[in-house]
Amino acid sequence: MRQKLIIANWKMNGSTVLLERLLPPLVRTSVKPVQVVVCPPMAYLAQAGALLAGSRIMLGAQNASEHNSGAYTGETSVTMVKELGCKYVLVGHSERRHHYGETDDLVADKFASIYKAGLVPVLCIGETEAERDANKTREVVLRQVDAILEKLGPCALFNAVVAYEPRWAIGTGNTATPEQAQSVHQMVREHISEADPIVARHMPILYGGSVNADNIADLLAMPDIDGGLVGGASLESEEFIDTCRAARLLRNSMEESLP
Numbered sequence: 396m397r398q399k400l401i402i403a404n405w406k407m408n409g410s411t412v413l414l415e416r417l418l419p420p421l422v423r424t425s426v427k428p429v430q431v432v433v434c435p436p437m438a439y440l441a442q443a444g445a446l447l448a449g450s451r452i453m454l455g456a457q458n459a460s461e462h463n464s465g466a467y468t469g470e471t472s473v474t475m476v477k478e479l480g481c482k483y484v485l486v487g488h489s490e491r492r493h494h495y496g497e498t499d500d501l502v503a504d505k506f507a508s509i510y511k512a513g514l515v516p517v518l519c520i521g522e523t524e525a526e527r528d529a530n531k532t533r534e535v536v537l538r539q540v541d542a543i544l545e546k547l548g549p550c551a552l553f554n555a556v557v558a559y560e561p562r563w564a565i566g567t568g569n570t571a572t573p574e575q576a577q578s579v580h581q582m583v584r585e586h587i588s589e590a591d592p593i594v595a596r597h598m599p600i601l602y603g604g605s606v607n608a609d610n611i612a613d614l615l616a617m618p619d620i621d622g623g624l625v626g627g628a629s630l631e632s633e634e635f636i637d638t639c640r641a642a643r644l645l646r647n648s649m650e651e652s653l654p
């Protein structure tokens with residue numbers, strides 16, 4: 396069975412006070428066997444690492460440079476985020492593609508740095524509303540996946556996570572329906588399976604885009620949806636804990652129903 400994952404993407408939100416408020420209650424809540432990952436802004440990774448120390452919750456970064464060190468003002472390397480305790484790194488988030496012009500090629504280079512450092516890349520993919528309306532969802536998301544497969548080969552995806560986040564669902568309250576999300580997840584998994592069936596079978600594919608405590612269970616009930624990448628709802632302590640709990644309950648009930 397694939398690992399169920401809930402990843403909190405705080406984006407450029409938070410403060411030292413918010414960390415003190417959000418993380419201790421999360422640490423006290425057992426949501427085993429779901430793996431919870433928190434990705435605060437870079438500036439708070441050290442503080443978050445200290446607050447999460449000794450817990451099952453893992454730390455992630457929202458971005459990392461494709462370079463290891465050097466004259467790259469304002470950038471943070473994978474070695475640096477690793478030293479701060481990160482295990483996961485988001486790569487190719489649509490806000491980075493959109494606001495900072497990150498191309499598929501750059502995303503593949505960043506992905507390579509992350510996995511070579513032994514960290515787990517969380518490759519974000521997804522189409523815009525116009526692309527969906529033009530029936531280009533398949534073309535767009537598979538192109539984003541192929542950028543990794545063609546440059547790095549399927550083995551690079553072995554210890555990776557994919558997060559399907561349709562751009563029209565991010566921060567809008569318009570979640571994709573479980574069926575819409577499932578059909579893209581299945582398409583992505585089948586595509587990766589053509590390159591390497593074992594990688595495809597084991598790789599968690601998360602859904603992101605207005606995920607919250609009310610819709611996570613229906614999404615996770617789909618066979619190819621293995622968790623959620625949660626933005627806005629991860630900034631409210633109760634809401635995020637309830638989201639993780641809903642994911643845990645679902646997994647338990649699925650395990651109980653197994654023969």
Ligand code: PGA
Binds near residue numbers: 560565566603605625
């Ligand atoms: P959202 O963001 O949950 O606020 O839609 C998700 C994301 O961008 O990762």
